Amino acid sequence: MTDTAQGTSRRYGTRPTMKDVAARAGVGLKTVSRVVNGEPGVTPDTERRVQEAITALGFRRNDSARILRKGRTASIGLVLEDLADPFYGPLSRAVEEVARDHGALLINGSSAEDPDREQELVLALCARRVDGLVVIPAGDDHRYLEPEIAAGIATVFVDRPAGRIDADVVLSDSFGGAQEAVAHLIAHGHRRIGFIGDQPRIHTAKERLRGYRTAMAAAGLPVDESWVTLGSTAPEHVRAAATAMLDGPEPVTALFAGNNRVTVTAVRVLRERPRPVALVGFDDFELADLVRPAITVVAQDAARLGRTAAGLLFRRLDGIDEPPRRVEIPTRLIARGSGEIRP
């Protein structure tokens, strides 16, 4: 009755299977399966015996086998740039939360903004047969995904559109947000405004630049090309760019920072300057209101991006078949002071 360790040689690292449980409970294999899955058709007494055997042996269903048999993995993959970036943490969490509501686990990976690594990760996830993918693309050619999508792996892109394939995508309104930011600076009297953005191959960087140019043009302001820098967002690079704009022959009186990493470095640079320079940053961040001057930003709702994307994904997984959608999430200008400095 209490013979927990009995004849069945349980080597370390070897798990009991349903067969073992069945043998111990003196029932058939399928009966154990029924109990484990809560299927009907088992008498209370049999069920109890099976439960006892499960507990005694420490049995846990092997989901790998289950997945193989059923064809669905109840897991989705998320590929983003860097989990350590404060913009992606909330996004990832939101995706996870939606996945959880649908009983799915989340496997995620960071591409480090490297297209090859993105592809490697995505294909590894496909080999695992995740049910769906949420991808923040690093590359700009996703034709490699075509066979996977055709084979039924639902895919939603977030933050940036897919390259060369037609797929669902959820974006922030980078263009509109940038336009609004720059218009805000113009409204406060600025005429020479600098823009420091991410690498030009990144969609959001291009869109924000376009917003900047459109706003400038709409106000009839010329743009000196020394006021625009796209490239690495590494601190030293941003620092050099900002310094050049501020000390150039046509010094800017305001800066528009293309993302949160740029903004942070810009704040540091401006802090060292004798005269105040106006600044608006794309992306909100914690404590933006506590820095002096408080930082005016164009806020994107990362969690909402993630929720929306995951929602779209599970719609697909639930079998809703419709042409690829493009959802745009509005941004919001939060005026806090740094953008209201007059030239």
Add this chain to the structure above:
Amino acid sequence: MTDTAQGTSRRYGTRPTMKDVAARAGVGLKTVSRVVNGEPGVTPDTERRVQEAITALGFRRNDSARILRKGRTASIGLVLEDLADPFYGPLSRAVEEVARDHGALLINGSSAEDPDREQELVLALCARRVDGLVVIPAGDDHRYLEPEIAAGIATVFVDRPAGRIDADVVLSDSFGGAQEAVAHLIAHGHRRIGFIGDQPRIHTAKERLRGYRTAMAAAGLPVDESWVTLGSTAPEHVRAAATAMLDGPEPVTALFAGNNRVTVTAVRVLRERPRPVALVGFDDFELADLVRPAITVVAQDAARLGRTAAGLLFRRLDGIDEPPRRVEIPTRLIARGSGEIRP
């Protein structure tokens, strides 16, 4: 020659298997397996034929089946409190990076500081047969993991120790860090110092409180119990606690904040006060140096915690068998100004 779509009825959502590839290439199943896995013993000509079939059919190996057969999943699980918390993002990223170096994928889940949810997640990961687990525990009883560990799932705890089982653990030196923080405030002339920490069931909260009390006692200072609050770190709660300490009968002249969320709210509260109040926070955060006064903190190295834990995990997975270890990562006091305000 170009008959991509031929007799084999490929329904949407059905993937080709090695059998299909074998049939198309006119070879045996095992030969396909050999090619896919780069095993030797296949003539270049045969290999080419198989490769062509693979490309034509869009075949991708089903890792679920592979996992079932091989027993190893090449994936590890990470259970933490909240991926959106800026402390855990870098930790998660560090674990991911180590996993990647070992060819493993990372599945992660947020427990939301709920013990039941932690257990649910952990067991789901075990059912997936992850090779190992990195857990930031929310609960304080992990005996439920015993059968899993006995069955060979390596487990490492981070940030907080496991409850009621003996397992590897990687911790920050919360006690020492807190002691140092409070001593720092005392050295700057403070006698009445408040402490606002996380819920008392959380190990780090207890340790930091212990450090606080030890430092006070070492300086021969009494602690009025109205100066100590442990509990939710929700902003309104922290705000109320701080206000009470600052306006009480024995008003504190300095605050020690038990984690990053508390610190942020404390900064906001102190900002509204007419007289400066000293503040030291546990956990560093971006922009801590840009707020005025810049925030003095006890910095923990989240990435190093993650790297160390993952390193330990893979040592276990590589078969190194030794008694459970307890690794403590030192903290570092970064004086920036807010802790140097005199009473």
Add this chain to the structure above:
DNA sequence: TAGCCCCTGGACAACGTTGTCAACTGCGGG
């Protein structure tokens, strides 16, 4: 009491892959 149905339980195949082992080829040496 025969006949029938329902309820429970089990035998068996299948999911897609990999490990084992044997068969086949062509070649060189005795």
Add this chain to the structure above:
DNA sequence: CCCGCAGTTGACAACGTTGTCCAGGGGCTA
């Protein structure tokens, strides 16, 4: 000319689970 050998290749079982289908037994009705 035959034997053995090395190098390829494929047939088959197994991994642990679930779906299908059938068998046995008990209770009910005619």
